[in-house]
Amino acid sequence: MLTRPGNALIFLGLLLLGVLWIYPFIWLLSASLKTQPEIFGSGLGLLPQEPIWENYARAWNVxxxxxxxxxxxxxxxxxxxxxxxxxxxxxxxxxxxxxxxxxxxxxxxxxxxxxxxxxxxxxxxxxxxxxxxxxxxxxxxxxxxxxxxxxxxxxxxxxxxxxxxxxxxxxxxxxxxxxxxxxxxxxxxxxxxxxxxxxxxxxxxxxxxxxxxxxxxxxxxxxxxxxxxxxxxxxxxxxxxxxxxxxxxxxxxxxxxxxxxxxxxxxxxxxxxxx
The missing domain is CATH 1.10.3720.10 (MetI-like)
Incomplete structure (x- = not known):
């Protein structure tokens, strides 16, 4: 039976793998709310300066x-x-x-x-x-x-x-x-x-x-x-x-x-x- 520190390490490891697994989707969601220059200028940053919801309207209608x-x-x-x-x-x-x-x-x-x-x-x-x-x-x-x-x-x-x-x-x-x-x-x-x-x-x-x-x-x-x-x-x-x-x-x-x-x-x- 694993000790509590062992359980904590397993939890942290699984949490890290989960973050790595879901990161591309989060980045895609973030990119959909950015401008073109912001996507390439923000690096790994996920939060857009100002959400551009018009991207979805353009994708759907135009x-x-x-x-x-x-x-x-x-x-x-x-x-x-x-x-x-x-x-x-x-x-x-x-x-x-x-x-x-x-x-x-x-x-x-x-x-x-x-x-x-x-x-x-x-x-x-x-x-x-x-x-x-x-x-x-x-x-x-x-x-x-x-x-x-x-x-x-x-x-x-x-x-x-x-x-x-x-x-x-x-x-x-x-x-x-x-x-x-x-x-x-x-x-x-x-x-x-x-x-x-x-x-x-x-x-x-x-x-x-x-x-x-x-x-x-x-x-x-x-x-x-x-x-x-x-x-x-x-x-x-x-x-x-x-x-x-x-x-x-x-x-x-x-x-x-x-x-x-x-x-x-x-x-x-x-x-x-x-x-």
């Missing part, structure tokens, strides 16, 4: 972030829904059923997990173009949500494989079919995993840059927040206060989703460690 924000909400919502439904169904099959080639299929999934997004962007664009969805929101959603998403599928598969078989057997005795067993029994029990998949998928869809950029090259009004950030970068100069304010605006929904689902996220991690 650059068109209001439209980009709505685009991102629409694309992210559709992508998260598609990933959750598809990954849950695929994970249920992998976790609960035995079939020929199952191990080979899982091995292929694991291999594709290490493929960078840039390696698959060309076939995704070509396929979407052939479907006539290249410059549409549905095309962006399908491009983001219908990809590999191996991590989400394997999370569901691992969770479903650990559930007792008696649940399915009892449901079958009551006359329930496979779809009813999945939707009314298995999926509600997997809420901690679903929360984890929602958080990871939300972060992925909200912050992704390459695919929305390629899909909206000819439709600038369909840009997302991540792509819209480039509006602050000019050929000869960069609007750093506006860019910092735009980054804060983009971070607020991410923080809200994580705070809302953090308990289930921690529960899923704790359950995985116990298993």
């Amino acid at each position: 650059v068109g972030f209001d439209r980009y924000f709505l685009n991102t909400v629409l694309i992210t919502g559709g992508t998260v829904l598609l990933i959750v439904v598809r990954s849950a169904l695929a994970g249920y099959v992998l976790g609960r059923y035995k079939f020929i080639g199952k191990k080979v299929l899982i091995a292929v999934f694991v291999v594709t997990f290490f493929l960078p997004e840039g390696y698959t962007i060309i076939p995704v664009v070509q396929l979407t173009d052939q479907l006539g969805l290249l410059n549409t929101f549905l095309g962006v959603i399908l491009g983001l949500g219908a990809g590999g998403q191996v991590a989400a599928t394997l999370l569901y598969a691992g969770y479903f494989s650990g559930l007792p078989k008696e649940l399915e057997e009892s449901a079958r005795l009551d006359g329930a079919g496979p779809l009813r067993i999945f939707t009314q029994i298995m999926l509600p029990l997997s809420w901690p995993i679903t929360a984890t998949v929602v958080i990871l998928s939300f972060l992925f869809a909200w912050n992704t840059y390459l695919l929305p950029l390629v899909f909206t090259l000819s439709e600038p009004e369909m840009r997302t927040l991540a792509v819209g950030m480039t509006a602050f970068v000019g050929e000869n100069s960069t609007d750093w206060p506006g860019l910092a304010a735009a980054a804060i605006i983009a971070l607020v929904p991410v923080m809200a989703v994580f705070i809302a689902l953090q308990r289930k996220f921690v529960d899923s991690i704790a359950g995985a460690v116990k298993q």
Whole structure:
């Protein structure tokens, strides 16, 4: 058992690590309230001489972030829904059923997990173009949500494989079919995993840059927040206060989703460690 001085040292060490971890975000928040010369002239100082709230108004109205924000909400919502439904169904099959080639299929999934997004962007664009969805929101959603998403599928598969078989057997005795067993029994029990998949998928869809950029090259009004950030970068100069304010605006929904689902996220991690 640690002595009180030992506990104090651990607390101070963790506090220092916490400050170092959160400092970039605090600096970003501070920069969003400064002028351009003050950002580069104040060094590591965090407090602005006089908060410039107009940076947020410029980021939201002048650059068109209001439209980009709505685009991102629409694309992210559709992508998260598609990933959750598809990954849950695929994970249920992998976790609960035995079939020929199952191990080979899982091995292929694991291999594709290490493929960078840039390696698959060309076939995704070509396929979407052939479907006539290249410059549409549905095309962006399908491009983001219908990809590999191996991590989400394997999370569901691992969770479903650990559930007792008696649940399915009892449901079958009551006359329930496979779809009813999945939707009314298995999926509600997997809420901690679903929360984890929602958080990871939300972060992925909200912050992704390459695919929305390629899909909206000819439709600038369909840009997302991540792509819209480039509006602050000019050929000869960069609007750093506006860019910092735009980054804060983009971070607020991410923080809200994580705070809302953090308990289930921690529960899923704790359950995985116990298993």
